[in-house]
Amino acid sequence: MSNKVLIVDDEESIATLLKYNVEQAGFETEVAYDGRVALEKATNESYQLILLDIMLPGIEGYEVCKQLRQRKIDTPILMITAKDDEFDKVLGLELGADDYITKPFSPKEVVARIKAILRRSNQHxxxxxxxxxxxxxxxxxxxxxxxxxxxxxxxxxxxxxxxxxxxxxxxxxxxxxxxxxxxxxxxxxxxxxxxxxxxxxxxxxxxxxxxxxxxxxxxxxxxxxxxxxxxx
Known part of the structure; x- marks a missing residue:
């Protein structure tokens, strides 16, 4: 199984911070800065998990999540949002996301969420x-x-x-x-x-x-x- 995490965020500073901390936790990473690239990568390559920002150029994160699930790609998705709004969280979950985290967040919290999602995914x-x-x-x-x-x-x-x-x-x-x-x-x-x-x-x-x-x-x-x- 791939040990790779796809990080999708159009803010380079946040993507770099996530990349560093996820790699320190023992995962390989790839980064996409817009929704279209993320959708293509996630469709054609194998990842253990996708860190997916909602506000993206090209295609927003909700649509990326929706299209991946429509394509029967069940890679776990942790959605990242700057909006602390219940509707946004519920919408992400309805579209097939496994969990969400709201900015600002600590890198340790993100890593903890990733590990929790993967434990759940491995315990069918x-x-x-x-x-x-x-x-x-x-x-x-x-x-x-x-x-x-x-x-x-x-x-x-x-x-x-x-x-x-x-x-x-x-x-x-x-x-x-x-x-x-x-x-x-x-x-x-x-x-x-x-x-x-x-x-x-x-x-x-x-x-x-x-x-x-x-x-x-x-x-x-x-x-x-x-x-x-x-x-x-």
Whole structure:
């Protein structure tokens, strides 16, 4: 596996600072200063992780992230933003980013985030049990990271699939956000519970006939979520 991190930031001073500290942590690095170059590199080369600034010339970071996920490239992405705005963070996560960090940041924090993401990426929830699961019209195939509903293929990011599979293996059980962070994102996840809500919302868009009245993933007010058989 590649030990290379792609650093994408149009501010040369920040890119240089990140490059130095990431290399000191034992990774190889490459740098891209605009979105188009980053998209080309990430599509055609192998990286262990991508550090992706949002505000970029050419193509902004959100679009780079979106296009990479549409191309089925699941390299972990840590988004960097100067905007301390919840909408921006949630949008990045919805598009398939694994985590975000807000400027100004310390280089040590960035390295810690990188290592945490890679630990989570290397501890796949579905590895312990690779049996397929069927719940009503929904079937999950963990060995292929694939799913179907009414025989129609569904497409998920890796973390979306792992969350849905975890729900399916614990059908009918109420799972708190903290529990899901521990089980699916690993206990040392450094973000917050909103990432669970974002991923649940994304799953509902893909599997629910009516997202306003979910039939599979139910919200249990004050407790968390549970997946159950749809009722007629």
């Amino acid at each position: 929830v579905v590895e312990a049990d690779t049996s397929s699961v069927t719940i009503a019209d929904l079937t999950l195939y963990p060995e292929q990271y694939e799913a179907t509903i009414n025989d129609k293929q569904l497409f998920f990011t890796r973390k979306e699939f792992e969350l849905l599979y975890y729900f399916a293996k614990h059908k009918g059980k109420v799972l708190s956000r903290d529990h899901l962070l521990s089980a699916v994102w690993n206990f040392d996840f450094v973000g917050d519970t909103r990432i669970v809500d974002v991923h649940v919302s994304h799953l509902r868009e893909k599997i629910e006939p009516n997202t306003k009245k979910p039939s599979y993933i139910k919200t249990v007010r004050g407790l968390g979520y549970k997946l159950e058989e749809p009722h007629e």
